[in-house]
Amino acid sequence: MKSSTFTILLCVFTLLSCQRVKDKTQETINASGEAVGKSATEFIEGVSEGIDKTLEAKIKLSPNLKTKGIDTGKFTIANNPQGGKDNLLTLYLIFNQDFNDIVFVKVFDKNGLETGRAKLEVTGKKGDANYFDFTFGKRVEIEYRSVIIVE
Structure with missing residues (x-):
């Protein structure tokens, strides 16, 4: 009985831990993607402004x-x-x-x-x-x- 209770608790703990890791990983990926997207946008805007200034009549x-x-x-x-x-x-x-x-x-x-x-x-x-x-x-x-x- 003790071993089956221990096994059930271990399984529940493992499932909860896996879900928490999965959620945290997803949050990190989303935050990183957002940061990369902002940086890329700022880079592109800077390049286009530079081009406009150098090529403008x-x-x-x-x-x-x-x-x-x-x-x-x-x-x-x-x-x-x-x-x-x-x-x-x-x-x-x-x-x-x-x-x-x-x-x-x-x-x-x-x-x-x-x-x-x-x-x-x-x-x-x-x-x-x-x-x-x-x-x-x-x-x-x-x-x-x-x-x-x-x-």
Whole structure:
């Protein structure tokens, strides 16, 4: 009787211990997986931010437009719905003075070679700001690390 009670208690203890070990192992695996997932996400975000910064095109505003009270803000480069790849520049212009003139945009690749031009009649009142779309030809592609001169 004592040996069967001892055997039953030993079996119950073993089963409970195995379940506890299994639960603890599962918790450890889940915590480790979560930590790895967070680290991987942070790594990927850091890499993509670094790529964005090194490959981003740069906007340069001419001194002439600055004296006429124009500043730039955000810009985007997209595919033109009429055809072409990365040939539509949307530029946010800020008017510190009244302005009504034609604005010219030239694009230079990373080697300093001109790749395209566009022009647009731009009108704005002092204190206003707006987005303007500069459309380039279908063969123009505003590449990474391009320099965009606004005159």
